[in-house]
Amino acid sequence: MPELPEVETTMRLVRPLVVGRTIQRVECTWPRTVEGDVKAFARAVQGQRITQAWRRAKWIVLDLEGPARAARHMLVHLRMTGRLVVEPTRQAAPAWWKVGLHLDDGHTLWFLDVRKFGRVLARSASIPEFADLGPEPLSSTFDGAWLHTSLQARRRAMKPLLLDQTFLAGLGNIYVDESLHAVGLHPLTNSARVSLQQAQELALVIKRVLAEAIEREGSSFDSFYRTPEGNPGSYQAQFQVYGRDGQACRRCGTTIKKLVVGQRGTHVCPRCQPLRQKRN
């Protein structure tokens, strides 16, 4: 469930169940899921109380409080197939679990991950992972003026640029395709050729698409991304282009095409999103 809306939804689902709880014991079935040494990680988080849960980009952060030299934050990145669920400890461990944090209220916070790309890590006061991240799309620092200036500073295809977390933090393949279609920009458009008006429109669209997706608790269209106890998410019903190749564009009726841009499957309406060839 890996883009901003899905990460936000996961964080909101888990937050009330873990904040205030103390981590008593850590288990792990796949050492590579935990950054560094699993034992060191366990020592850093065991005995710590979770005081807050929040999100930055596609990271979920649990703030920790406890022994002076232990970690201050625990970070989770879901990558492609990571999930977090909280269940009674005495219940059987869920399929595909990689890390289990047994809490002091008889529940366990499980990190599940079919493809094993996800990561769990402990950090002291500073979080170097956040140093190079771009702005949060839903924050006020991200607006049309900022976007236009930043696009002008680069000469890069729009799609890979919007996927670049150091440029803008939180978008992934689906929401980039949806946002570009909504403003009629082709994914290969050179960023320096985007007008101020287009940038302003795009900033608004990105905010709207993400906010609506969060409202609908993200999108899930296969069983991997469904939480057993939570809602599956329903934003996929709103998709205009993603996964709709071969079908008619809802706006103009033209057949949606799928191409590859920056090694990622990319969905585009050839009529709504024309690619203007550059002329010198």
Next chain:
DNA sequence: AGTCTATCCTGCCGGC
């Protein structure tokens, strides 16, 4: 600087 390839992994789907 930007783009591409390979890599980390498993499951599922479509085609033969």
Next chain:
DNA sequence: TGCCGGCAGGATAGAC
């Protein structure tokens, strides 16, 4: 029916 290649919502390192 069964096998197999290709593909997947992410991100990185290293080569051109």
